Amino acid sequence: MSKTAGTKKKIYEAALRLFALKGYKATTMREIGKEVGIRQSAIYNHFKNKEAILDEIIDNLAKSNLINIFEDKEPKEIYKKGKALLKQISNMFKLISYNTETDTLFRFMMQELFNNERLRVFYNEEFYQKNVKKLSVVFFLMMQDEMIEATDPLLLANEFFAPLFFYQLQIVRLKADNKSTAAAATLFEKHTDFFWDKIRIKEKNSTLF
Amino acid sequence: MSKTAGTKKKIYEAALRLFALKGYKATTMREIGKEVGIRQSAIYNHFKNKEAILDEIIDNLAKSNLINIFEDKEPKEIYKKGKALLKQISNMFKLISYNTETDTLFRFMMQELFNNERLRVFYNEEFYQKNVKKLSVVFFLMMQDEMIEATDPLLLANEFFAPLFFYQLQIVRLKADNKSTAAAATLFEKHTDFFWDKIRIKEKNSTLF
Protein backbone atom coordinates (compact mmCIF):
# COMPACT_ATOMS: atom_id res chain seq x y z
CA MET A 1 0.00 0.00 0.00
CA SER A 2 2.79 2.40 0.89
CA LYS A 3 4.73 1.39 -2.19
CA THR A 4 1.63 1.88 -4.31
CA ALA A 5 1.07 5.35 -2.98
CA GLY A 6 4.75 6.05 -3.64
CA THR A 7 4.49 5.09 -7.28
CA LYS A 8 1.28 6.98 -7.72
CA LYS A 9 2.92 10.08 -6.34
CA LYS A 10 5.89 9.63 -8.64
CA ILE A 11 3.58 9.36 -11.63
CA TYR A 12 1.70 12.43 -10.50
CA GLU A 13 4.86 14.46 -10.13
CA ALA A 14 6.44 13.30 -13.36
CA ALA A 15 3.23 14.11 -15.22
CA LEU A 16 2.98 17.55 -13.66
CA ARG A 17 6.58 18.31 -14.56
CA LEU A 18 6.10 17.20 -18.16
CA PHE A 19 2.73 18.93 -18.54
CA ALA A 20 4.31 22.15 -17.32
CA LEU A 21 7.30 21.70 -19.60
CA LYS A 22 5.69 20.81 -22.91
CA GLY A 23 1.96 20.80 -22.35
CA TYR A 24 -0.63 18.13 -21.62
CA LYS A 25 -1.30 17.13 -25.21
CA ALA A 26 2.38 16.86 -26.11
CA THR A 27 3.34 14.59 -23.22
CA THR A 28 2.83 10.89 -23.72
CA MET A 29 2.08 8.16 -21.27
CA ARG A 30 5.31 6.49 -22.37
CA GLU A 31 7.33 9.55 -21.36
CA ILE A 32 5.65 9.69 -18.00
CA GLY A 33 6.35 6.03 -17.45
CA LYS A 34 9.95 6.47 -18.48
CA GLU A 35 10.45 9.28 -15.97
CA VAL A 36 9.03 7.10 -13.22
CA GLY A 37 10.91 4.02 -14.32
CA ILE A 38 7.94 1.82 -15.21
CA ARG A 39 6.20 0.78 -18.43
CA GLN A 40 3.49 2.97 -19.77
CA SER A 41 0.84 0.32 -19.16
CA ALA A 42 1.63 0.20 -15.45
CA ILE A 43 0.38 3.75 -15.05
CA TYR A 44 -3.15 2.44 -15.51
CA ASN A 45 -2.88 0.64 -12.19
CA HIS A 46 -2.83 4.06 -10.53
CA PHE A 47 -4.86 6.30 -12.79
CA LYS A 48 -7.88 5.46 -14.90
CA ASN A 49 -6.43 7.28 -17.89
CA LYS A 50 -4.34 10.26 -18.92
CA GLU A 51 -7.07 12.76 -18.24
CA ALA A 52 -7.48 11.49 -14.70
CA ILE A 53 -3.92 12.59 -13.96
CA LEU A 54 -4.67 16.03 -15.32
CA ASP A 55 -7.85 16.28 -13.28
CA GLU A 56 -6.07 15.34 -10.10
CA ILE A 57 -3.43 17.99 -10.71
CA ILE A 58 -6.08 20.64 -11.16
CA ASP A 59 -7.90 19.43 -8.06
CA ASN A 60 -4.75 19.86 -6.01
CA LEU A 61 -3.94 23.35 -7.25
CA ALA A 62 -6.35 24.84 -4.75
CA LYS A 63 -4.37 23.31 -1.90
CA SER A 64 -1.02 24.48 -3.25
CA ASN A 65 1.09 27.47 -2.34
CA LEU A 66 0.58 28.96 -5.78
CA ILE A 67 -2.38 30.99 -4.61
CA ASN A 68 -1.64 31.46 -0.97
CA ILE A 69 0.01 34.86 -1.13
CA PHE A 70 -1.60 35.91 2.13
CA GLU A 71 -0.35 32.92 4.10
CA ASP A 72 -3.89 32.35 5.40
CA LYS A 73 -3.97 35.60 7.31
CA GLU A 74 -7.03 37.82 7.33
CA PRO A 75 -6.83 41.42 6.05
CA LYS A 76 -7.84 43.07 9.32
CA GLU A 77 -5.11 41.24 11.21
CA ILE A 78 -2.36 42.45 8.94
CA TYR A 79 -3.32 45.67 7.13
CA LYS A 80 -1.65 47.81 9.80
CA LYS A 81 1.72 46.57 8.64
CA GLY A 82 1.30 48.93 5.72
CA LYS A 83 4.18 48.91 3.29
CA ALA A 84 5.76 45.93 5.03
CA LEU A 85 2.70 43.88 4.15
CA LEU A 86 2.90 44.83 0.50
CA LYS A 87 6.59 43.93 0.54
CA GLN A 88 5.70 40.59 2.01
CA ILE A 89 3.09 39.86 -0.63
CA SER A 90 5.36 41.00 -3.41
CA ASN A 91 8.03 38.72 -2.04
CA MET A 92 5.60 35.78 -2.10
CA PHE A 93 5.17 36.29 -5.84
CA LYS A 94 8.92 36.36 -6.25
CA LEU A 95 9.31 33.18 -4.24
CA ILE A 96 6.66 31.42 -6.30
CA SER A 97 8.62 32.08 -9.47
CA TYR A 98 11.85 30.80 -7.93
CA ASN A 99 10.66 27.83 -5.91
CA THR A 100 10.85 24.75 -8.12
CA GLU A 101 7.50 23.37 -7.03
CA THR A 102 5.39 26.51 -7.36
CA ASP A 103 7.15 27.66 -10.49
CA THR A 104 6.14 24.37 -12.09
CA LEU A 105 2.56 24.89 -10.99
CA PHE A 106 2.54 28.40 -12.37
CA ARG A 107 3.98 27.29 -15.70
CA PHE A 108 1.49 24.43 -15.85
CA MET A 109 -1.35 26.87 -15.23
CA MET A 110 -0.22 29.22 -17.98
CA GLN A 111 0.43 26.34 -20.37
CA GLU A 112 -3.03 24.91 -20.08
CA LEU A 113 -5.04 28.04 -19.31
CA PHE A 114 -6.73 28.21 -22.69
CA ASN A 115 -7.16 24.47 -23.06
CA ASN A 116 -8.98 23.62 -19.89
CA GLU A 117 -12.14 25.21 -18.61
CA ARG A 118 -11.79 23.87 -15.09
CA LEU A 119 -8.34 25.37 -14.93
CA ARG A 120 -9.70 28.73 -16.02
CA VAL A 121 -12.28 28.51 -13.25
CA PHE A 122 -9.48 27.85 -10.80
CA TYR A 123 -7.38 30.69 -12.19
CA ASN A 124 -10.28 33.09 -12.02
CA GLU A 125 -11.68 32.21 -8.62
CA GLU A 126 -8.72 31.07 -6.57
CA PHE A 127 -5.76 32.73 -8.18
CA TYR A 128 -7.22 36.04 -9.31
CA GLN A 129 -10.53 36.94 -7.66
CA LYS A 130 -9.79 35.63 -4.21
CA ASN A 131 -6.49 37.45 -3.93
CA VAL A 132 -7.64 40.67 -5.52
CA LYS A 133 -10.67 40.79 -3.27
CA LYS A 134 -8.55 40.21 -0.21
CA LEU A 135 -6.18 42.90 -1.40
CA SER A 136 -8.98 45.36 -1.88
CA VAL A 137 -10.16 44.77 1.68
CA VAL A 138 -6.62 45.46 2.84
CA PHE A 139 -6.55 48.72 0.91
CA PHE A 140 -9.99 49.67 2.12
CA LEU A 141 -8.88 49.24 5.73
CA MET A 142 -5.73 51.22 5.05
CA MET A 143 -7.87 54.04 3.71
CA GLN A 144 -10.10 54.03 6.75
CA ASP A 145 -7.01 54.21 8.90
CA GLU A 146 -5.70 57.10 6.80
CA MET A 147 -2.56 55.27 5.86
CA ILE A 148 -3.20 55.66 2.13
CA GLU A 149 -5.19 58.10 0.02
CA ALA A 150 -8.85 57.39 -0.55
CA THR A 151 -9.71 55.90 -3.94
CA ASP A 152 -11.31 52.81 -5.45
CA PRO A 153 -9.88 49.87 -3.43
CA LEU A 154 -10.62 47.33 -6.16
CA LEU A 155 -8.69 49.37 -8.69
CA LEU A 156 -5.79 49.61 -6.28
CA ALA A 157 -5.87 45.87 -5.76
CA ASN A 158 -5.76 45.23 -9.49
CA GLU A 159 -2.99 47.74 -10.02
CA PHE A 160 -0.93 46.17 -7.30
CA PHE A 161 -1.61 42.61 -8.41
CA ALA A 162 -1.14 42.99 -12.18
CA PRO A 163 2.56 43.89 -12.25
CA LEU A 164 3.38 41.14 -9.77
CA PHE A 165 1.70 38.62 -12.02
CA PHE A 166 3.41 40.04 -15.07
CA TYR A 167 6.87 39.97 -13.51
CA GLN A 168 6.22 36.43 -12.38
CA LEU A 169 5.39 35.45 -15.94
CA GLN A 170 8.54 37.18 -17.14
CA ILE A 171 10.70 35.20 -14.74
CA VAL A 172 9.16 31.87 -15.66
CA ARG A 173 9.51 32.70 -19.35
CA LEU A 174 13.14 33.75 -18.98
CA LYS A 175 13.88 30.57 -17.08
CA ALA A 176 12.43 28.59 -19.98
CA ASP A 177 15.33 29.89 -22.07
CA ASN A 178 17.88 29.69 -19.28
CA LYS A 179 18.26 33.44 -19.46
CA SER A 180 19.18 35.67 -16.56
CA THR A 181 16.25 36.71 -14.41
CA ALA A 182 18.20 39.19 -12.32
CA ALA A 183 16.81 42.37 -13.87
CA ALA A 184 13.24 41.11 -13.80
CA ALA A 185 13.59 39.97 -10.20
CA THR A 186 14.40 43.48 -8.98
CA LEU A 187 11.07 44.70 -10.34
CA PHE A 188 9.10 43.04 -7.54
CA GLU A 189 10.68 45.31 -4.94
CA LYS A 190 10.76 48.36 -7.15
CA HIS A 191 7.08 47.91 -7.90
CA THR A 192 6.20 47.86 -4.21
CA ASP A 193 8.36 50.87 -3.42
CA PHE A 194 6.91 52.83 -6.32
CA PHE A 195 3.35 51.79 -5.62
CA TRP A 196 3.45 52.50 -1.91
CA ASP A 197 5.07 55.87 -2.47
CA LYS A 198 2.24 56.81 -4.81
CA ILE A 199 -0.67 55.74 -2.63
CA ARG A 200 0.52 56.60 0.88
CA ILE A 201 -0.60 59.78 2.50
CA LYS A 202 2.33 62.16 2.54
CA GLU A 203 3.11 64.48 5.40
CA LYS A 204 2.35 68.07 4.41
CA ASN A 205 5.88 69.15 5.39
CA SER A 206 7.85 66.72 3.33
CA THR A 207 6.08 67.29 0.04
CA LEU A 208 8.86 68.41 -2.21
CA PHE A 209 11.75 69.72 -0.17
CA MET B 1 -1.93 31.38 -59.32
CA SER B 2 -4.43 33.73 -57.71
CA LYS B 3 -6.59 30.82 -56.72
CA THR B 4 -3.55 29.07 -55.26
CA ALA B 5 -2.62 32.06 -53.17
CA GLY B 6 -6.22 32.23 -52.05
CA THR B 7 -6.23 28.67 -50.80
CA LYS B 8 -2.89 29.10 -49.11
CA LYS B 9 -4.21 32.13 -47.28
CA LYS B 10 -7.31 30.21 -46.24
CA ILE B 11 -5.17 27.41 -44.86
CA TYR B 12 -2.98 29.90 -43.05
CA GLU B 13 -5.93 31.61 -41.44
CA ALA B 14 -7.75 28.43 -40.50
CA ALA B 15 -4.58 27.09 -38.92
CA LEU B 16 -3.96 30.27 -36.97
CA ARG B 17 -7.52 30.26 -35.69
CA LEU B 18 -7.31 26.64 -34.60
CA PHE B 19 -3.82 27.00 -33.10
CA ALA B 20 -5.06 29.95 -31.06
CA LEU B 21 -8.18 28.07 -30.02
CA LYS B 22 -6.79 24.71 -28.98
CA GLY B 23 -3.05 24.87 -29.44
CA TYR B 24 -0.67 23.73 -32.16
CA LYS B 25 -0.26 20.16 -31.00
CA ALA B 26 -3.96 19.59 -30.52
CA THR B 27 -5.00 20.78 -33.98
CA THR B 28 -4.85 18.24 -36.76
CA MET B 29 -4.22 18.67 -40.45
CA ARG B 30 -7.63 17.12 -41.04
CA GLU B 31 -9.32 19.84 -39.03
CA ILE B 32 -7.47 22.55 -40.89
CA GLY B 33 -8.45 21.00 -44.19
CA LYS B 34 -12.05 20.70 -43.08
CA GLU B 35 -12.19 24.39 -42.18
CA VAL B 36 -10.84 25.31 -45.60
CA GLY B 37 -13.03 22.82 -47.44
CA ILE B 38 -10.30 20.59 -48.87
CA ARG B 39 -8.78 17.22 -47.99
CA GLN B 40 -5.98 17.12 -45.50
CA SER B 41 -3.52 15.92 -48.14
CA ALA B 42 -4.15 18.97 -50.32
CA ILE B 43 -2.59 21.18 -47.67
CA TYR B 44 0.79 19.77 -48.64
CA ASN B 45 0.55 21.52 -51.99
CA HIS B 46 0.82 24.81 -50.12
CA PHE B 47 2.93 24.03 -47.08
CA LYS B 48 5.77 21.58 -46.71
CA ASN B 49 4.36 20.24 -43.46
CA LYS B 50 2.47 21.24 -40.34
CA GLU B 51 5.42 22.97 -38.78
CA ALA B 52 5.89 25.14 -41.85
CA ILE B 53 2.48 26.67 -41.20
CA LEU B 54 3.46 27.42 -37.63
CA ASP B 55 6.74 28.97 -38.72
CA GLU B 56 5.02 31.21 -41.22
CA ILE B 57 2.58 32.41 -38.57
CA ILE B 58 5.42 33.30 -36.25
CA ASP B 59 7.28 35.04 -39.07
CA ASN B 60 4.27 37.23 -39.72
CA LEU B 61 3.70 38.21 -36.12
CA ALA B 62 6.33 40.91 -36.39
CA LYS B 63 4.37 42.58 -39.18
CA SER B 64 1.07 42.38 -37.31
CA ASN B 65 -0.73 44.98 -35.27
CA LEU B 66 -0.27 42.95 -32.12
CA ILE B 67 2.91 44.80 -31.24
CA ASN B 68 2.39 48.11 -32.86
CA ILE B 69 0.99 50.02 -29.91
CA PHE B 70 2.83 53.18 -30.94
CA GLU B 71 1.41 53.23 -34.46
CA ASP B 72 4.95 53.69 -35.83
CA LYS B 73 5.39 57.07 -34.22
CA GLU B 74 8.61 58.08 -32.53
CA PRO B 75 8.67 59.07 -28.84
CA LYS B 76 9.94 62.59 -29.36
CA GLU B 77 7.14 63.35 -31.81
CA ILE B 78 4.43 62.39 -29.43
CA TYR B 79 5.54 62.62 -25.80
CA LYS B 80 4.18 66.15 -25.45
CA LYS B 81 0.68 64.79 -25.68
CA GLY B 82 1.16 63.66 -22.09
CA LYS B 83 -1.81 61.89 -20.62
CA ALA B 84 -3.55 61.80 -23.98
CA LEU B 85 -0.70 59.66 -25.30
CA LEU B 86 -1.00 57.19 -22.47
CA LYS B 87 -4.73 57.03 -23.06
CA GLN B 88 -4.07 56.29 -26.70
CA ILE B 89 -1.64 53.49 -25.91
CA SER B 90 -3.93 52.02 -23.30
CA ASN B 91 -6.71 52.11 -25.85
CA MET B 92 -4.55 50.21 -28.34
CA PHE B 93 -4.25 47.38 -25.83
CA LYS B 94 -7.98 47.38 -25.38
CA LEU B 95 -8.55 47.31 -29.12
CA ILE B 96 -6.15 44.41 -29.52
CA SER B 97 -8.16 42.33 -27.11
CA TYR B 98 -11.43 43.15 -28.88
CA ASN B 99 -10.40 43.06 -32.54
CA THR B 100 -10.95 39.51 -33.82
CA GLU B 101 -7.67 39.38 -35.73
CA THR B 102 -5.33 40.68 -33.04
CA ASP B 103 -7.12 38.91 -30.25
CA THR B 104 -6.47 35.64 -32.10
CA LEU B 105 -2.80 36.55 -32.46
CA PHE B 106 -2.55 37.34 -28.77
CA ARG B 107 -4.23 34.13 -27.75
CA PHE B 108 -2.01 32.17 -30.12
CA MET B 109 1.04 33.82 -28.59
CA MET B 110 0.00 32.96 -25.06
CA GLN B 111 -1.00 29.42 -26.07
CA GLU B 112 2.35 28.56 -27.57
CA LEU B 113 4.64 30.80 -25.50
CA PHE B 114 6.19 27.97 -23.53
CA ASN B 115 6.29 25.53 -26.42
CA ASN B 116 8.19 27.51 -29.00
CA GLU B 117 11.51 29.21 -28.55
CA ARG B 118 11.22 31.39 -31.63
CA LEU B 119 7.91 32.64 -30.32
CA ARG B 120 9.51 33.52 -27.00
CA VAL B 121 12.18 35.46 -28.85
CA PHE B 122 9.44 37.36 -30.65
CA TYR B 123 7.53 37.96 -27.44
CA ASN B 124 10.62 39.21 -25.68
CA GLU B 125 12.09 41.40 -28.37
CA GLU B 126 9.14 42.70 -30.35
CA PHE B 127 6.26 42.56 -27.94
CA TYR B 128 7.94 43.34 -24.64
CA GLN B 129 11.39 44.95 -24.95
CA LYS B 130 10.68 47.12 -27.96
CA ASN B 131 7.56 48.62 -26.49
CA VAL B 132 8.90 49.02 -22.98
CA LYS B 133 12.02 50.71 -24.27
CA LYS B 134 10.00 53.08 -26.38
CA LEU B 135 7.80 53.79 -23.39
CA SER B 136 10.77 54.54 -21.20
CA VAL B 137 12.05 57.05 -23.75
CA VAL B 138 8.63 58.67 -23.67
CA PHE B 139 8.75 58.91 -19.90
CA PHE B 140 12.31 60.17 -19.96
CA LEU B 141 11.32 63.00 -22.29
CA MET B 142 8.31 63.80 -20.14
CA MET B 143 10.62 64.10 -17.15
CA GLN B 144 12.96 66.43 -18.97
CA ASP B 145 10.01 68.54 -19.90
CA GLU B 146 8.87 68.53 -16.28
CA MET B 147 5.54 66.99 -17.12
CA ILE B 148 6.05 64.10 -14.72
CA GLU B 149 8.13 63.56 -11.62
CA ALA B 150 11.70 62.38 -12.03
CA THR B 151 12.26 58.68 -11.38
CA ASP B 152 13.55 55.57 -13.16
CA PRO B 153 11.98 55.70 -16.65
CA LEU B 154 12.37 51.98 -17.25
CA LEU B 155 10.53 51.18 -14.05
CA LEU B 156 7.77 53.54 -15.07
CA ALA B 157 7.56 51.88 -18.46
CA ASN B 158 7.22 48.45 -16.88
CA GLU B 159 4.66 49.66 -14.39
CA PHE B 160 2.58 51.19 -17.14
CA PHE B 161 2.93 48.22 -19.46
CA ALA B 162 2.34 45.36 -17.02
CA PRO B 163 -1.28 46.10 -16.06
CA LEU B 164 -2.22 46.70 -19.70
CA PHE B 165 -0.85 43.28 -20.58
CA PHE B 166 -2.58 41.71 -17.62
CA TYR B 167 -5.96 43.24 -18.40
CA GLN B 168 -5.56 42.13 -21.99
CA LEU B 169 -4.97 38.59 -20.82
CA GLN B 170 -8.01 38.84 -18.58
CA ILE B 171 -10.22 39.89 -21.47
CA VAL B 172 -9.01 37.13 -23.77
CA ARG B 173 -9.45 34.59 -20.99
CA LEU B 174 -12.96 35.79 -20.17
CA LYS B 175 -13.87 35.64 -23.85
CA ALA B 176 -12.71 32.02 -23.89
CA ASP B 177 -15.58 31.27 -21.50
CA ASN B 178 -18.03 33.66 -23.14
CA LYS B 179 -18.11 35.65 -19.94
CA SER B 180 -18.71 39.35 -19.68
CA THR B 181 -15.61 41.46 -20.17
CA ALA B 182 -17.26 44.74 -19.22
CA ALA B 183 -15.67 45.11 -15.80
CA ALA B 184 -12.21 44.19 -17.03
CA ALA B 185 -12.51 46.54 -19.97
CA THR B 186 -12.97 49.56 -17.73
CA LEU B 187 -9.62 48.87 -16.10
CA PHE B 188 -7.66 50.07 -19.14
CA GLU B 189 -8.93 53.61 -18.67
CA LYS B 190 -8.85 53.51 -14.90
CA HIS B 191 -5.26 52.33 -15.02
CA THR B 192 -4.23 55.28 -17.16
CA ASP B 193 -6.09 57.79 -15.03
CA PHE B 194 -4.62 56.38 -11.84
CA PHE B 195 -1.13 56.08 -13.26
CA TRP B 196 -1.00 59.54 -14.74
CA ASP B 197 -2.35 61.08 -11.60
CA LYS B 198 0.45 59.45 -9.62
CA ILE B 199 3.34 60.42 -11.86
CA ARG B 200 2.37 63.87 -13.07
CA ILE B 201 3.82 66.94 -11.40
CA LYS B 202 1.09 68.51 -9.38
CA GLU B 203 0.59 72.25 -9.10
CA LYS B 204 1.55 73.43 -5.61
CA ASN B 205 -1.83 75.13 -5.21
CA SER B 206 -4.10 72.25 -5.99
CA THR B 207 -2.46 69.67 -3.74
CA LEU B 208 -5.25 68.63 -1.46
CA PHE B 209 -7.95 71.26 -1.46
Place this chain on the structure above:
DNA sequence: GTCTATACAGAGATAGAC
Protein backbone atom coordinates in the same frame (compact mmCIF):
# COMPACT_ATOMS: atom_id res chain seq x y z
C1' DG C 1 -4.35 21.57 -57.24
C1' DT C 2 -7.34 18.29 -55.36
C1' DC C 3 -8.73 13.77 -54.87
C1' DT C 4 -8.41 8.64 -53.06
C1' DA C 5 -5.59 5.39 -51.17
C1' DT C 6 -2.16 4.06 -48.32
C1' DA C 7 2.09 3.91 -45.75
C1' DC C 8 4.02 4.63 -41.35
C1' DA C 9 4.63 6.13 -36.77
C1' DG C 10 2.99 7.22 -32.37
C1' DA C 11 -0.47 7.48 -29.04
C1' DG C 12 -3.92 5.68 -25.47
C1' DA C 13 -5.67 1.77 -23.55
C1' DT C 14 -6.58 -3.38 -22.41
C1' DA C 15 -5.48 -8.54 -21.63
C1' DG C 16 -3.17 -11.88 -19.46
C1' DA C 17 1.28 -13.96 -17.63
C1' DC C 18 4.28 -13.48 -13.72
Place this chain on the structure above:
DNA sequence: GTCTATCTCTGTATAGAC
Protein backbone atom coordinates in the same frame (compact mmCIF):
# COMPACT_ATOMS: atom_id res chain seq x y z
C1' DG D 1 1.78 -4.04 -9.42
C1' DT D 2 4.55 -4.52 -13.33
C1' DC D 3 5.62 -6.75 -17.38
C1' DT D 4 5.02 -8.06 -22.57
C1' DA D 5 2.08 -8.15 -26.22
C1' DT D 6 -1.35 -6.35 -28.77
C1' DC D 7 -5.43 -3.76 -30.30
C1' DT D 8 -7.31 0.35 -32.07
C1' DC D 9 -7.33 4.86 -33.30
C1' DT D 10 -5.49 9.02 -34.85
C1' DG D 11 -2.22 11.75 -37.00
C1' DT D 12 1.40 13.15 -40.45
C1' DA D 13 2.93 12.55 -44.78
C1' DT D 14 3.48 10.56 -49.58
C1' DA D 15 2.04 8.36 -54.25
C1' DG D 16 -0.39 8.45 -58.11
C1' DA D 17 -4.92 9.11 -60.72
C1' DC D 18 -7.74 12.84 -62.50
